[in-house]
Amino acid sequence: MELLANLAMGFEAALSPVLLFYCAVGVTVGTMVGVLPGIGPLVAISVLFPLTFHVPPDAALIMLAGIYFGAQYGGSTASILLNLPGTASNAVTCLDGYPMARQGRAGVALFMTTIASFAGGCGALVVLIVLTPVIVKVALSFGAPEYFALMVLGLLAAATLSVGSPLKGIAMVVLGVLLGLIGTDVNSGQYRFVFGLPALADGLNLVALAMGLFGVSEIVGRLVAGDVTGRPERVGWAQMMASRDDMRRSRMPMVRGTLWGVLCGILPGAGPSLAAFLSYGAEKRVSRTPERFGHGAIEGIVAPEAANNASVQAAFIPTLSLGIPGDAVMALMLGALIVHGIQPGPNLIPENPGLFWSLVASFWIANILLMVLNLPMIGLWVRLLTIPYSVLYPAVLVFISVGVYSLRLSSFDVAVVLVCGAIGYAMQLVRLPTAPLLLGFILGAPLEENLRRALLISRGDLSVFVDRPIAATLLALSVALVAAATLSALLRRRRAALALREDG
Amino acid sequence: MVTEGTALDGQGREDGQPAGKVPTGRADVVAGLTVAAVGVAVTAIAVQYPLGTLRRMGPGYLPVVLGALLVLLGLLIALSRPDAGMRIARQRARPILCVLGSLAVVVAVVDAAGLVPAIMLAVPVAVAAEDGGSLLHSVVLAAAIAALVAAIFVWALGVPLPLVRF
Numbered sequence: 001m002e003l004l005a006n007l008a009m010g011f012e013a014a015l016s017p018v019l020l021f022y023c024a025v026g027v028t029v030g031t032m033v034g035v036l037p038g039i040g041p042l043v044a045i046s047v048l049f050p051l052t053f054h055v056p057p058d059a060a061l062i063m064l065a066g067i068y069f070g071a072q073y074g075g076s077t078a079s080i081l082l083n084l085p086g087t088a089s090n091a092v093t094c095l096d097g098y099p100m101a102r103q104g105r106a107g108v109a110l111f112m113t114t115i116a117s118f119a120g121g122c123g124a125l126v127v128l129i130v131l132t133p134v135i136v137k138v139a140l141s142f143g144a145p146e147y148f149a150l151m152v153l154g155l156l157a158a159a160t161l162s163v164g165s166p167l168k169g170i171a172m173v174v175l176g177v178l179l180g181l182i183g184t185d186v187n188s189g190q191y192r193f194v195f196g197l198p199a200l201a202d203g204l205n206l207v208a209l210a211m212g213l214f215g216v217s218e219i220v221g222r223l224v225a226g227d228v229t230g231r232p233e234r235v236g237w238a239q240m241m242a243s244r245d246d247m248r249r250s251r252m253p254m255v256r257g258t259l260w261g262v263l264c265g266i267l268p269g270a271g272p273s274l275a276a277f278l279s280y281g282a283e284k285r286v287s288r289t290p291e292r293f294g295h296g297a298i299e300g301i302v303a304p305e306a307a308n309n310a311s312v313q314a315a316f317i318p319t320l321s322l323g324i325p326g327d328a329v330m331a332l333m334l335g336a337l338i339v340h341g342i343q344p345g346p347n348l349i350p351e352n353p354g355l356f357w358s359l360v361a362s363f364w365i366a367n368i369l370l371m372v373l374n375l376p377m378i379g380l381w382v383r384l385l386t387i388p389y390s391v392l393y394p395a396v397l398v399f400i401s402v403g404v405y406s407l408r409l410s411s412f413d414v415a416v417v418l419v420c421g422a423i424g425y426a427m428q429l430v431r432l433p434t435a436p437l438l439l440g441f442i443l444g445a446p447l448e449e450n451l452r453r454a455l456l457i458s459r460g461d462l463s464v465f466v467d468r469p470i471a472a473t474l475l476a477l478s479v480a481l482v483a484a485a486t487l488s489a490l491l492r493r494r495r496a497a498l499a500l501r502e503d504g
Numbered sequence: 505m506v507t508e509g510t511a512l513d514g515q516g517r518e519d520g521q522p523a524g525k526v527p528t529g530r531a532d533v534v535a536g537l538t539v540a541a542v543g544v545a546v547t548a549i550a551v552q553y554p555l556g557t558l559r560r561m562g563p564g565y566l567p568v569v570l571g572a573l574l575v576l577l578g579l580l581i582a583l584s585r586p587d588a589g590m591r592i593a594r595q596r597a598r599p600i601l602c603v604l605g606s607l608a609v610v611v612a613v614v615d616a617a618g619l620v621p622a623i624m625l626a627v628p629v630a631v632a633a634e635d636g637g638s639l640l641h642s643v644v645l646a647a648a649i650a651a652l653v654a655a656i657f658v659w660a661l662g663v664p665l666p667l668v669r670f
Contacts (some may be wrong), residue, residue, distance in 0.1 A: 054661045165586030171539050171577040174570050178546055185563035190553055192563055193546075216603065223599035223633050390637060391645060394630040397603065398623050398649045401610040405619070408661050411611045418607040425600065430535035431587045452561045460559030489586060 003129070010357030014365055019059055027369050028062035030070020033087075035078060035381045036392070040087045041071035043218055046211040047396060050403035057340035058355050062362040064336060065316070068329050069121065069363070072272060072309040073370045076301070077381055080106055087273035089308040092280045095291060096300030103296050107239025107470050108246060112298055114374040120306030121367040123258035125374055126311035126383065128442040129360055132349065135321040139346035144453035145464050147345075148225040149474035151447045154324040156478045157268040158416050159436045166485035169436045172427075176437035179204055180444020187452065199412040204387060206335045208413045209441060212420025213399045213427075213434045219393050220425045240375070250302040253283050257303035261310025266317050268326035268439075275311035276304035313363060320348060320356060324443070328435040331442040531592045536582025543574030602633035618669035623650040 013019060033044040044067050052060030075090035080097035093113065100109040142150070155177075159169030182193045183203030194200045242250075264275035283303045284293045293300045302482040316333075318324045323344030325331040334344045342352065349356045374381070404413045424434055458464035466472050524610040550571055556562025606629040611620040627646035657663045 051656075051661060054663055088574055165581075167577065167581055167584065167586055168535065171574065171581060174543065174574050174577065175539070178567060178570050178574070181567060185553075187561075188554065188563050190563040192553060192567065193549060215605070220600050220603045224593075224596055390631070390634055393603075393633075394606070394627045394642075394645055395649050395652070397606055397630050398627060398653060401607055401614075401626070402619060402623075402653050402657060402665070405614060406611070406657055406665055409666070411615050414607060414614070415611045418604055418611065421607065422600075422604055427535075429592050429595075430531040430538075431536050431590055432539075448561075448566050451566070455561065460557060462558070493586075502610065 006357045007129075007361065008351065009354065009491045010359075010361035011364075011448060013058070013358035014062075014356060014361035015320070017349045018056070019062055019358065020064040020365070022055065022059040023066050023306075023366050024369060026066020027070040027073075027366050027373060030067035031074035031370065031373055031381060032070075032384060033067070034071035034074025034090075035384050036387070040218070041068050042210075042214045042277060042328055042332075043396065044071070045329055046207065046215045047403055048397045049207050049332060049336065051209070052336045053339055053407060057337060057342055058358050058362075060340070061333060061355075062366070064329075064333055065359070066364060066366045066369075068312050069309065069366050070370055070373075072305075072312055073114060073117045073374050074381060075308075076305055077110060077378070078270075078385060080301070082385065089276050089311075091273070092276045092304040092307075093301050095280070096295070096297050098302070099294065099296035105296065107303055109298070110378055111240040111242050111375065112246060112250055112302050113474070116250065116257065116302035116305040117309040117374075118367055119254045119373050120258045120261050120308070120310035121313050121370075122364075123255075123260050123306075124310035124369070125360065126364055127262050127314060128317055128363075132317055132321045133357075135317065136346050136349050138425055139322055140350070142470070143468075144347065144457065145468050145471040146474065148447065148450040148454050149465060149471040149478070150322060151326060151450065153478045153481070154268045154318070154322075154326070155436070155439060155443060155447075156481050158326065158439045159433075160481055161267060161270050161274070162487035164433055165432060166482070166489055168432050170482070172433055172436040172484060173440040176440020176442075177444040177447060178440075179209070179437070180441045181448060184444075188401070197412075199410060202381070203445075204441070205404070205407070205413050206332075207407060208416035209420050210328070210332060210335075210403050211404060212422075212449045213424035213438065214416040215396065215400050216417060217424030217428055217434070219396060220421065221428055222389070223393065231370050235451045240378070246298050249298050253279075253299040253303035256282060256286075256307045257306030258310045260303075261307035262314040264307070265311035265314025265326070268318060268324060270311070271315070271327045272308035272311040275307040279303040279307035304353025311485060316359075316363075319344070322346060323348065323446075325439060328438045331438050334442055345449050400416045407475065531590055532585040532587055533582045534592070536585075538578070539581060540578025542573045543571050543576075543578055545571075546574060547571030599633040602629055602631075606630035613656075618666045618668065619653065620650050620667050623653065636646045637653070 029044055030041065033041060038166055045064050046310050048063065048067065052064065055063070071087050072089065075085065076093045076097060077086040078084045079090045079093040080101050083094050083098040085091040085094055097113070100106065146190070155173045156170065159173045160166040182200060184201055185192055191201060247386060260279040260282065261272070261275040264270035264272070264278065276467065280300060283299045284290050287299060289291065315326050315330050318326055319330045319333060323334065323346070325334050337344055342348065400417060401414050404417050405411065407413060454464055465475055488493070547568055550567035550594045553564030553567070554562035555564045555568065606626040609626040609629055610622045613625055624646045627649060628639065628642040631642035631645065654667055657665050658667065
């Protein structure tokens with residue numbers, strides 16, 4: 001069995017002390033930021049991103065992935081105990097998790113969400129192992145027109161499937177692509193949008209952009225909105241014993257949640273929040289006692305928790321097989337690879353099989369570590385909820401500036417963080433989404449490169465995108481996606497307008 | 505989360521809006537017109553680069569196309585107002601200025617004096633974003649953060665950062 005041999009090779013690498021260490025660091029930090037409402041995985045990843053420059057690429061990716069996974073595990077803690085989602089994708093868990101805590105079943109809820117996260121993660125990893133090599137095999141026959149079409153589809157999907165207006169999402173993708181073109185044009189050597197600043201000749205710094213857009217703007221947003229305070233109750237082993245009835249009720253919701261999660265993880269733009277929402281809705285619909293939802297139904301916490309963790313692990317499928325990131329976190333993962341000179345795309349796995357299999361093995365180990373971290377040590381994480389935000393945010397700000405500065409000892413990059421932070425906060429105020437902008441930024445240069453190459457081969461004939469069946473299908477899907485999003489947005493407006501008239 | 509939780513976090517939504525007032529969608533007009541203005545600027549700059557042909561695209565080709573697209577999308581946002589129910593929440597200037605100000609302090613100080621002085625000055629500025637932060641609190645916090653930064657970056661990871669410059 002080739003698969004087993006590969007997996008064995010992966011585990012051998014993943015169990016080396018160095019990778020194990022970075023895996024442990026990642027999942028610990030991830031759980032921590034997941035537990036703490038106010039810093040999400042994206043902020044933690046942007047803060048720790050500069051560290052990845054100084055460690056080997058596989059360790060870097062494992063650490064970042066560990067943060068993303070850990071945040072999904074830890075995020076349910078604050079949802080259950082304080083009715084505050086630790087991260088956005090745990091918001092649904094509040095609906096039934098907090099009522100469970102009020103009924104004195106917080107321990108059971110924490111135990112079952114951890115089990116659900118583990119189940120979702122393992123399910124998604126199986127799909128990752130089976131599906132990724134298949135997609136790679138197909139993608140290896142792709143030429144420039146197919147790549148261009150694939151990137152267009154990925155960007156439009158990310159812009160239209162996420163929460164909010166598709167029009168705004170597309171505008172931000174376009175803006176992101178333009179930001180990605182800043183610097184020296186590889187074909188002609190022409191400087192573009194450099195404004196006489198030599199520091200911009202190599203392009204805008206990805207880390208500075210991400211930290212400003214996500215890290216700084218989020219801190220500003222929280223401080224303007226007011227602080228988060230709360231006092232959780234104590235939870236120990238004794239309170240965590242789930243009854244046989246809880247287990248029986250949770251089994252199928254976990255399976256269905258995992259399936260929703262895998263689906264949303266593969267689709268660019270869908271992501272863990274949507275996965276959690278969809279699976280909660282689906283559970284409520286299939287339940288024979290839907291009235292229990294919202295009053296502490298265990299199905300209502302295990303399904304979304306399985307779904308969000310499955311989603312973040314399945315998100316690696318398009319990222320690793322096609323080089324198309326589905327969300328901002330995956331865009332940063334690709335950034336970490338590019339920093340180390342590894343070109344994302346279908347050649348990644350054939351050229352670096354060791355990297356892929358050690359990643360897969362590390363993901364598994366990360367899930368196991370997270371179980372260990374979350375079950376016996378839950379009391380510690382709960383104590384973390386008492387750290388005030390007034391201590392956290394100055395530390396995060398300093399880590400952001402030092403992290404960016406450490407990349408090339410350039411205070412210009414810190415200034416970029418400042419400007420991007422201001423812009424990111426302004427975007428938040430007028431509801432322009434920041435994640436599509438980052439995806440556009442990452443894919444901007446390769447998008448232009450593949451477009452140029454495709455048109456060079458076809459001698460400037462645009463029909464190359466219609467004559468090649470795969471490219472044509474992908475572009476047709478893009479058009480359908482935009483059409484569907486426009487239609488549903490129009491319908492929603494119509495309904496909102498009707499409701500408003502009835503109210504008045 | 506800023507990224508995916510916009511519909512969830514609730515901040516800046518219709519709260520704070522007097523009952524019965526018709527939503528204006530002013531946020532969308534601001535957003536759309538700004539996007540359109542950026543599009544105009546991008547196009548104006550990009551037409552100065554060689555455009556090339558469809559067969560051999562010059563450095564200006566894609567930026568001009570995307571700049572024009574941005575103008576179109578911006579106008580569409582301003583006209584269709586997709587989030588008409590949302591208003592720009594009332595802003596307090598202090599947290600915004602203090603957070604951005606602490607970054608500005610780092611930019612201004614770090615090249616001349618090194619990281620530790622930059623941190624010692626930036627943290628009090630950041631702490632001032634909130635009411636009730638005493639000077640002692642911010643100095644102790646700054647010292648603790650500076651020690652942590654030195655420990656992680658310089659000693660654990662071995663990054664040659666200039667901690668103090670004379």
